[in-house]
Each structure stands twice: as C-alpha cells, then as structure tokens.
Amino acid sequence: MALTMSAENTLRSPKRKLGSKEMYSVVCLLVCNLCEQMTFYSVAANMILFCTSVLDYSSPEAATISLVFSGIVLFLNVPGGYIADSMAGRYNTILGSGLIYLIGLVMIPISAVDYKDMFGRSEDGSACDMTLEARRVYFLGGLVFVALGTSSIRANIGAFGALQVEGLGEDAVQSFFNWFYWVNNAGALIAFSGVAYLQQNISWVWGLSVPFFSMCLALVVFVLARGTYQHTPPAGSVLTSVFSLWRRGCGQFEKMRKTKGGSYDDVTVDGAVGVLRIVPVFLLMIFYWVIYSQMMSTFFLQSESLNVKIGDVKVPAAMLSIFDILVILLVIPLVDRLIYPLFRRLGWPLKPLQRIGVGLLLVGGSVVTAGVVEMFRKQDLSVNGAVIQVLGDEKFNASSMSVLVQVPQFALVGASEVFASITGLEFAFTQAPPSMQGLLTGLFMMTWGLGTFVSSAILKIVEVSTKDDPWLPDDINNGKAEYWFFLLGGMMFVNFIGFIFVARRYTYATHQTEESVAADQKGCND
Numbered sequence: 001m002a003l004t005m006s007a008e009n010t011l012r013s014p015k016r017k018l019g020s021k022e023m024y025s026v027v028c029l030l031v032c033n034l035c036e037q038m039t040f041y042s043v044a045a046n047m048i049l050f051c052t053s054v055l056d057y058s059s060p061e062a063a064t065i066s067l068v069f070s071g072i073v074l075f076l077n078v079p080g081g082y083i084a085d086s087m088a089g090r091y092n093t094i095l096g097s098g099l100i101y102l103i104g105l106v107m108i109p110i111s112a113v114d115y116k117d118m119f120g121r122s123e124d125g126s127a128c129d130m131t132l133e134a135r136r137v138y139f140l141g142g143l144v145f146v147a148l149g150t151s152s153i154r155a156n157i158g159a160f161g162a163l164q165v166e167g168l169g170e171d172a173v174q175s176f177f178n179w180f181y182w183v184n185n186a187g188a189l190i191a192f193s194g195v196a197y198l199q200q201n202i203s204w205v206w207g208l209s210v211p212f213f214s215m216c217l218a219l220v221v222f223v224l225a226r227g228t229y230q231h232t233p234p235a236g237s238v239l240t241s242v243f244s245l246w247r248r249g250c251g252q253f254e255k256m257r258k259t260k261g262g263s264y265d266d267v268t269v270d271g272a273v274g275v276l277r278i279v280p281v282f283l284l285m286i287f288y289w290v291i292y293s294q295m296m297s298t299f300f301l302q303s304e305s306l307n308v309k310i311g312d313v314k315v316p317a318a319m320l321s322i323f324d325i326l327v328i329l330l331v332i333p334l335v336d337r338l339i340y341p342l343f344r345r346l347g348w349p350l351k352p353l354q355r356i357g358v359g360l361l362l363v364g365g366s367v368v369t370a371g372v373v374e375m376f377r378k379q380d381l382s383v384n385g386a387v388i389q390v391l392g393d394e395k396f397n398a399s400s401m402s403v404l405v406q407v408p409q410f411a412l413v414g415a416s417e418v419f420a421s422i423t424g425l426e427f428a429f430t431q432a433p434p435s436m437q438g439l440l441t442g443l444f445m446m447t448w449g450l451g452t453f454v455s456s457a458i459l460k461i462v463e464v465s466t467k468d469d470p471w472l473p474d475d476i477n478n479g480k481a482e483y484w485f486f487l488l489g490g491m492m493f494v495n496f497i498g499f500i501f502v503a504r505r506y507t508y509a510t511h512q513t514e515e516s517v518a519a520d521q522k523g524c525n526d
Contacts, residue, residue, distance in 0.1 A: 021228050022164055026176070028225035029161045030183045035218035036157070037187030039101070039211040040150050042195040043108060043143075044070070045321070046207075048300050054112060054204060055136050059474050060463070063297045065140075067452045067459075070293060073147045073154075074449025080152030081159075081441055089234050090160040091226065094153050098219045101149025105212040107142030111135040112204040151445075159441045162429050164230055174426055178336040181422040185325040192321045201314065270433060278431055278440065280502045281353065282447050287495040288420055289451020290458070291363045291488055294370070295321055295413055297455070298484065299406065301476050302374060304396050306403040307387055314389075315403070323407045327414030335418060352427040353503040359420020360499060364492035366412035371485035373405050381477060397477055431508070462487070 047069070051062035084093040113130070130138075158180055165172045199207030256269055303320050343350050377399045386397035424444050432440035462471055462484060471480045 025164050025225045025228040025230075026161060028221050028228075029157060029164070030180065032218045032222040033157055033161075033180065034183045034187040035214045035221065036098075036150065036153055037184045038190045038195070039105070039187075039215040039218065040073075040146070041188040041191035042199075042211040042214070043105075043146055043208070044296060045192050045196040046199045048297070049200065049304075050112070050139075050204065050208075055139060056132055059301060059476075060472070063301065063459075064456060066296050066300075067293060067456045069143050069147065070296065071449040071452035071456070073151050074289075074445050074447075074452065076147060076151035077155040077441070077445035077449070078443055080155035081443070083152065084156045085234060087234050089231060090156040090163075091229060091231060093156050094160065094222065095219070097149045097152035098215065098222070099149075100145055101153070101215055102212065104142040104145025104147075104149065105215055107138050107145065109205055109208040109212070111139035111142070112208050114205075154445055155441055158425055159429055160229070163232060170430070173430065174340070175336055177422055177426045177429070178332050181417070181425070182329060182332045185328045189322055189325045189329070192325065197315075274431060274433060275440070277506065278428070278443075281356075281427070281499075281506065282444060284495060284499045284502060285356070285420070285424060285444070285447045286451045286454060287492060288360055288363055288416075289448040290455045291367050291492060292413060292417075292421075292448070293452045293455045294367060294485075294488070295324060295410065298472065298481065299370060299409065301472075302370065302377070302481065303403055303406060305398045305476050306377060306405065307398055307400055308389060308403045310402070310404070320403060320406050320410055323410040324414035324417070327411045328417055331415060331418045332422075351508070352423045352430075353506055355419045355423040356427070357496070357499060357503060359416040359418070359423070360492065360496050362412050362416035363420065364489050364496065366409045366416065367485045367492070368489040369409040369412060370406070371482040371489065373409065374482040374485060376405070377401055378477070378482075386477070397475070458488075459484075 044066070047066045048059070048062040051057040051065055052059060057065065080093065080097065084090045088096070111130075112135075158177065161180055162173050162176050165176050195207055195210050198210065254269075299320070308315050340350060380401045381397075381399045384400045387400050389396050389398050424447075425441065428440045428444035459472070466480075469480070470478075471484050473479045
C-alpha cells in the first residue's frame with residue numbers, strides 16, 4: 001500500500017530521543033508488566049503438579065486443565081482489546097482488569113491451605129478440613145478470575161507501551177517490543193525458579209500467595225505514572241462499521257469509500273481491508289502455539305520422568321522453562337542491538353514475516369528434539385531401571401538421565417519466541433489502524449489461545465485413535481510420547497510451507513489516521 005504524503009514525512013522526519021516523561025511512563029509500564037508476568041507464571045508454573053498431588057487429578061486431566069486455562073486466557077484477549085479500543089480506553093481497562101485479577105489470586109491459595117493443622121479436630125473427633133471438591137472449586141474459580149484479569153492486561157499493555165514511543169519512529173516501536181518481551185521473560189524467570197521452588201519444596205500456600213503480592217505491586221507502579229501516559233481515546237464500536245463492510249462483500253471495498261461516492265471514510269475501509277489481509281498470517285501462527293504449549297504440558301510430563309536431582313539439589317520440574325527464558329534474555333539484546341541493525345545497514349532489513357518464518361522452523365525443531373530425547377530416555381529406563389523420585393506429594397518412576405537433557409528443546413522454543421512471538425506482537429500493532437490496535441493485538445494473542453485448544457483437540461484425537469496402544473497414558477513410561485512429538489514436528493513442516501505461500505504474497509500496510517487524511521487533502525487543495 002502506497003505511503004501518504006503525511007506518512008512519508010513522518011517516517012523521514014529526524015528522530016528525537018526519548019524524553020524524561022516518556023521514559024518514566026515506559027519504565028513504569030515495563031515494571032508493571034514484569035510483576036504481572038511473574039504473577040501469571042507463578043500460578044501456571046506448577047499447575048500440573050498441584051492438580052495431581054493436591055487436587056487428585058490424573059496426569060491427562062491436569063494437562064488438559066493447564067492447556068484449557070492457557071487457551072481461555074489468550075482467547076479472552078480479543079474482548080479485552082475491543083473493550084479498550086471501543087469503550088473504556090487502555091488505562092482504565094488495565095486497571096480494572098488488575099482488580100479482577102486480585103480476586104482469583106486470593107481464591108487460589110485458599111485451595112492449598114491445610115486446615116487440619118490450623119483448626120485441629122471438631123468436638124466429634126473428625127478433622128476440620130476442606131473437602132477435595134471444595135478445594136477444586138476454589139482453585140478452578142480462582143483460575144477464572146485470573147484468566148479474566150490477565151487476558152485484558154495482555155491485550156492492552158503492549159500496545160499502550162508502544163503508543164508512548166510511537167512518535168519516535170518504527171525502529172523505536174520495534175525496540176520497545178523487544179524489551180517489552182525481555183521484561184516478560186524476566187518476570188517468568190523469577191516465577192519458574194524462585195516461586196516454583198518455594199511451591200514444590202517448601203509450601204504450596206506461601207508459593208501460591210506470592211502472586212497476590214506481586215500483582216499488588218504491579219498495580220501500584222502502574223498507577224504511579226498515570227499523569228504521564230499518552231492516551232488514545234476510545235473510538236466507539238469500530239467493529240460495527242467493519243462488519244458492515246465485510247457483509248457487503250470484499251469486492252465492493254473501493255466503491256464504499258466516500259472519495260468514490262460511498263458511505264465510509266478511507267480509514268475505516270483501510271482498517272477492514274487490513275484485518276482481512278492479516279487473518280491468513282494469524283491462522284498460520286496457530287500451530288506455532290500448538291507446539292509452544294507443549295512446554296507447560298507434555299514437556300513437563302517428560303520432565304517428571306527424568307532425574308530432577310542436580311548434585312544434592314532437587315530442582316522443580318517447572319524450572320526447565322528457565323532455559324527457554326534465559327535464551328530469550330540473551331538473544332533479545334543481541335538481535336536488537338546487533339543483528340537487526342546490521343541487516344538494516346547492509347540494506348537487507350529483515351521483514352516481520354521473514355522473522356516469523358525463522359521462528360516457525362525453530363519451534364518445529366524443538367519437538368523433534370523432544371522426540372529424540374524421549375527415545376533415549378526410554379532406552380535408559382529399560383537398561384538401568386527406574387529411579388523413584390517424589391515431586392510434591394507424588395511418586396514417579398523416572399529415568400536416571402538428568403532432566404538437563406531437555407535443555408536444547410526448551411532453548412529452541414526460546415529462540416523461536418524472539419523471532420515469532422515478539423515479531424507477531426509488532427506485526428499486529430504496526431499493521432492495525434490506530435482505532436483497532438488493541439483489538440488486533442488481542443487477535444494475535446487469541447491465536448495463542450486457539451493453539452492450546454487445537455493442541456488439546458489433537459491430543460484427544462490421538463488418545464482415542466491409540467487407545468489400544470496409547471501414546472500418552474497416565475504413566476508416560478508405558479506410552480510412545482516420541483510419536484506425539486514427531487507428529488507435531490511433521491505437522492509444523494506442512495504449516496511452514498503454507499506460511500511461505502502466504503508471506504510471499506503479503507504487502508505491508510501503512511495505515512492512515514483521520515488526521516493524516518485531512519492533512520493530505522488540505523495539502524492537495526493548497
């Protein structure tokens with residue numbers, strides 16, 4: 001799409017440095033995001049282990065709860081973005097969602113308390129304790145409030161932060177998303193290392209209480225900078241006009257412009273066209289998240305059946321995710337300060353869809369690697385026998401192979417995120433018209449949610465199809481998990497071919513605002 005005169009002038013204007021007011025607002029948003037990510041991953045890190053050891057769910061049930069929770073969180077990003085764009089604004093949406101979040105963070109630790117130790121026994125001699133059903137209700141109910149809170153925050157805080165630096169040019173926006181994602185993973189690192197260790201080895205109650213305090217801190221920091229933020233006022237129900245355009249037919253878009261005698265301004269028509277052009281890319285991103293979701297489900301089940309002792313220290317199985325995070329923390333500064341600038345200086349800037357394609361290949365390599373690890377793990381188990389290990393309150397027959405053999409598969413996922421996930425956020429923001437940036441960012445995050453649901457569906461199909469010789473039974477030692485991993489790798493290869501086809505035909509858009517359209521028309525009249 002050709003640049004307008006005003007858009008060209010904006011891109012060619014000299015860059016200015018980040019002002020102190022802008023710096024303060026960006027830093028507060030990044031710290032807020034760090035605390036929120038620490039909160040979310042502190043809830044999610046040991047979810048499977050908590051469900052099996054405290055709530056007495058089977059391993060497949062626990063994996064399904066983890067996947068469905070993640071899917072709902074990300075699926076709800078779309079209404080979260082829509083509410084901000086159309087009604088409440090991003091600041092109010094983030095603040096209100098944080099308060100909803102806190103309700104769930106109170107309920108979840110309640111499900112872990114040992115009431116027998118607190119209250120002893122009643123007069124008839126029976127123990128005063130919460131029933132298993134009540135614990136499950138509190139835990140699952142808490143997850144609902146957490147999902148409602150985190151989804152709307154995720155849909156808006158990245159776009160809200162990018163808005164603070166948008167006037168500095170495209171490179172500033174790209175750099176912001178790189179560091180925004182870096183902070184995301186710094187919060188996750190704290191959760192998967194310190195908080196996960198506290199939960200598994202010291203106390204579920206205290207470990208599940210930490211998220212409440214970290215979310216309180218996130219909201220305090222967010223509100224501190226309220227007077228420095230730049231805002232995009234809610235634009236009303238832009239979707240109403242967009243749906244109306246779609247209903248009339250894609251072939252009629254040009255005729256619907258006011259400049260062509262139609263009823264819709266160019267900004268609305270460009271927005272409707274832009275969304276349709278982005279959808280095929282987003283659809284092909286879904287399978288990226290299918291594989292990504294294995295870190296919190298089947299990779300975790302594999303971790304439980306490997307030797308988690310490193311020396312005399314029994315590390316949490318969830319801690320393997322820190323290798324995904326460490327790779328991200330190391331690679332983001334490298335690409336932001338060295339690799340991407342180098343390609344720009346050479347005259348070959350890496351376009352967003354090229355970077356996403358690299359990410360798809362890397363994440364596909366992670367499940368192939370997991371399949372190879374599983375083959376060697378089972379071979380070691382048959383030769384050397386099982387190591388009995390206790391995680392939480394549950395016993396596992398584990399291989400004597402160190403859990404560190406999983407490091408390459410987690411590292412490949414981390415490297416893939418730098419190229420696919422970060423760039424996907426940037427792509428959603430830059431390819432969306434200003435009135436739909438929250439919605440399109442939410443739509444991108446929804447592909448993550450859809451990926452977890454698709455993963456659950458594929459898992460269920462495999463479970464039914466292999467019931468006579470199961471690939472993923474309750475005890476992974478009796479299954480063929482390597483077939484599952486290789487199946488996902490093959491499916492990603494097919495998905496990548498489709499992505500190449502779409503990417504080669506995509507034309508990048510520079511959206512006009514109503515103000516730029518008016519300025520262009522004035523310039524033409526002058």
